[in-house]
Amino acid sequence: MRAFSYERATSPQHAAAQAAETGGKFIAGGTNLLDLMKLEIETPTHLIDVNGLGLDMIEDTADGGLRIGALVRNTDLAAHERVRRDYAVLTRALVAGASGQLRNKATTAGNLLQRTRCPYFYDTNMPCNKRNPGSGCAALEGFSRQLGIIGTSEACIATHPSDMAVAMRALDAVVETVNAAGETRSIPLEDFHLLPGDHPEVETVLGEDEFITAVTLPAPVGGRHFYHKVRDRSSYAFALVSVAAVVQPDGSGRVALGGVAPKPWRRAEADAALPNGASAVMSTLLDGANPTEDNAFKVRLSERTLAAVLAEAQE
Amino acid sequence: MEFNNPAGNNLFDKAKVVGQPIRRLEGPLKVTGRAAYAYERHDVASGQVYGYPVGSAIAKGRITGIDTSAAEAAPGVIGIVTTLEHDPIEGVFDYDPVRHFGGNEVLHYHQAIAVVVAETFEQARAAANLLKVDYARDEGANFTLSSTPEAAGETDPDPAQSTGDFDAAFASAAVTLDETYTTPAESHSMMEPHATIAAWDGDRVTLWTSNQMIEWGRQSFAKAFGVPADNVRVDCPYLGGGFGAKLFVRSDAVLAGLAARKVGRPVKVTLPRPMIANNTTHRGETIQRIRLAADAQGRLTAIGHHNATNALTEAGGEDATLPTVAFYAAANRQVVNAPAHMNLPNSNAMRAPGETAGLMAFEIAMDEMAAKCGMDPVAFRIANDTQVDPGNPDVPFSDRHFVECLERGAAAFGWSNRNTAPGATRDGAWLIGHGVAGAYRPAPVMTSGARVALTPDGRLRVESDMTDIGTGSYTVMGQTAAEVLGLPFEAVSVELGDSAYPVSAGSGGQWGAASATAGVYAACVALREAIAERLGVQEGDLTFEDGMVRHGNTSTPLGEVGGGEEIVGEDSIEFGSFRSDDALVATFGAHFVEVGVHAYTGEIRVRRMLAVADSGRILNPMTARSQMIGAMTMGVGGALMEELAVDERYGFFVNHDLAGYEVPVHLDIPEQEVIFLETTDPYSTPLKAKGVGELGLCGVAAALANAVTNATGVRVRDYPVTLDKIIDGLPSA
């Protein structure tokens, strides 16, 4: 870890302005950023603490949806009465992630912005285009069991590791931001994370000085909510594959996948195929998949996991 | 005291304290955070500073230069030691052919090449990243274990066992099996990382470290630092686990010692978790070809086992054939172990070395063979039990109750109710399967000494350099002393882990508890003799009971015998050769497990586990049970998730932290039960006890693999058994 200076932001816009001025990074729960700083994968020289800006509220919106403050802890979000009732897929995804202690610290914005768990990204002796642009990708022909099968590129095959974001994607969440100039914008989660292309180091559409203030969920869509996270051990592991699904009584619904792509993976055409079963969904949702030998099983696993969810939905 | 004959009837057969489920002596200290582990010994030396280790970025080659200027100029930096300023420092022991530090040659990834010392941990870590190291990479390295043991290992190795005519027996048998199995490299992953504080006083050095074998450590340090062993003190009252990773000295301690000498202040070094897998040691990966032959009645006629395993130098690796030579009967045997020279970090002992990987494979083979013979896997194992050394039938097992383990276990588990058609039992979305495996592990012992002091307040103090690696040594040694002196357990205190105390067996190879308690017994007998001398009577005429020593009609409180002075007894137990010449002394067990396999996703979850152990006298059923269930948990890891993934291009273990290297979590272990057979083994020790700590791991993974096959019909021969290996073969959901 390199030495850094530290300040507490006084308002969201102040946080953004300080980021613009110092080139520093926001620290929320710190559960991802500090780990990466210890390994010098992230080397900010200045930290802007964004806790204590009053962004830890969950409020109803005028259209019947929910506005989740950027600093709401994962534990609190998962336990929120309306989330459990109206957006159960989100609660299920959250409690399937990390551990109790981590969820007590982890925040909504921090979770969306957590970085990949590619093992080569974590070893600074190894080439990695995401960590060190232009150095190559050690994972492409290396140990890639955990890595992505779709939306990846020759430059990077890493996945986005979040569970929460997969559920939010299924719920059509929108990310709200403010920048140094005080300008706000609303970014559909669909457009928030970028595919790696030639620049895996650029992971979202956020500007350098852009600060997340909240995530909003539209009015509830009803249906039965599922989050099936598949992994080698029962808890405290990232997904090999996860399926977030909302299934309506008539068999229609939505599906998003985690563990397979650089962002939560959902396609409208695949949703439309839901009444036709898991195989129909996956032939669209994973069309164009380009797995490695190590992770080719994720294609079949995705389909079988969705089949498990659909079977449960019919019970 | 010499142990030259099997133990006869003795005081342990009427034990009052030994054998009781007494809570750990040091338990309250541990659960309240007051047991100070090596890195937390803030009070032992003043002015401690922090050393941060640097590991090689390449797996094989040379270091052509290290530029320390930026690091030296960094805030707080006190000194830097690089590998280029030392001659190579090698280990002491043949079976740990390690290069700790020194020289320009790189033998494996994350080999220690420097340590940066600073006032704070953060300063040392930051400065360590400023070293600029230039390497010349050696392209001629091998990181791949070939796809057959014959191709992987050295050619024509000496067989470990060659009995009868294997080839002829195999060729003519009614039923045969010829399969190849692999087990991956595994990481010990003990909770406490390697850590040491070192301080010099002139040419004398003290190391507060985390080490299982204090005397081996003392000898290693003497060699590493070029001082007489008597100038070295090693202290380690508590270890947060070791599993063999701390059997030998590792780089943390060598770096701390060298750095402390260079900067003239006490230096503490811990190995960062991401460095441990590649810097230290691991269980070697194996590829094993197993050939079995049986007659029409399901009796084995031939056993062939060829193992190859990665070794950086001549020694090392996981000798998976170790259990094969003795576990089951068969007249014709061909057993070969061949190290494969590879440039991965050196493999060495990890809990039940040899037996673990060996039985992972062999106990699958036994399951497959049972099926081929049309026999129940329990019955098949029973049919192939042996009461003698199968390679040397004149030598019997001293005390072997493997069949009883299987029978008791099968009854307790409800084995006869299991479904016998693979893939045919469902519970909702889950396919249910049951599996069994045998467990075998020798019961070695080592010379072990102790000192016991009777103090004027009537209490007993036990001192030994024995270690307690979380196993319960404090407690069972205290129980033994209380027993022999007729004192309540509460009257005994135990001090361990200091090289100032008598040399003990240390903790390893499941010899610890059996040897160390025998050593305490020897010391206590010496004390009883000293007491008898004070009283002017024969030791044999004394009775020690309820805190009193009785002679005829006179009873004296023990504390008064010394007349205000301590009375001390010190001795070692030495084990005679009869123990290996006249008998095979070993431990046995059977594991029964139930798993659920998700019919859609192939997720594998343990539902219940039962182990039956035949380990001689159980010194303390509570600490012994903890050993067993901990080992069973480790077996779940080995079966279902643990694998150090090798990058065969760069030559290193890729998943080198606890996020990438998964071990079981609480939710993976719903129910564990342990049954100890009430056996005693007079050939083992005066207490007739043997180890359990490694036995508990032997065979667990195979029982789980067999259960997965029973659940799904899919046979996996490459560990770990993960869902990607079964998903294509699952019955339609």
Ligand SMILES: Cc1cc2nc3c(=O)[nH]c(=O)nc-3n(C[C@H](O)[C@H](O)[C@H](O)COP(=O)(O)OP(=O)(O)OC[C@H]3O[C@@H](n4cnc5c(N)ncnc54)[C@H](O)[C@@H]3O)c2cc1C
């Ligand atoms: C051992 C372990 C296991 C885990 N397992 C899982 C798992 O199974 N599933 C899962 O989904 N996650 C898992 N996680 C990841 C965890 O969810 C994230 O670490 C956490 O959500 C990050 O939130 P934080 O508030 O701590 O972020 P921080 O570490 O504080 O920040 C992360 C990033 O977000 C930026 N940031 C924070 N707030 C804002 C803001 N308001 N606006 C703009 N930028 C911002 C920071 O600058 C930083 O770059 C695991 C983590 C660990 C350590």
Ligand code: SF4
């Ligand atoms: S997959 Fe991406 S994160 Fe992993 S090594 Fe390649 S570039 Fe780096």
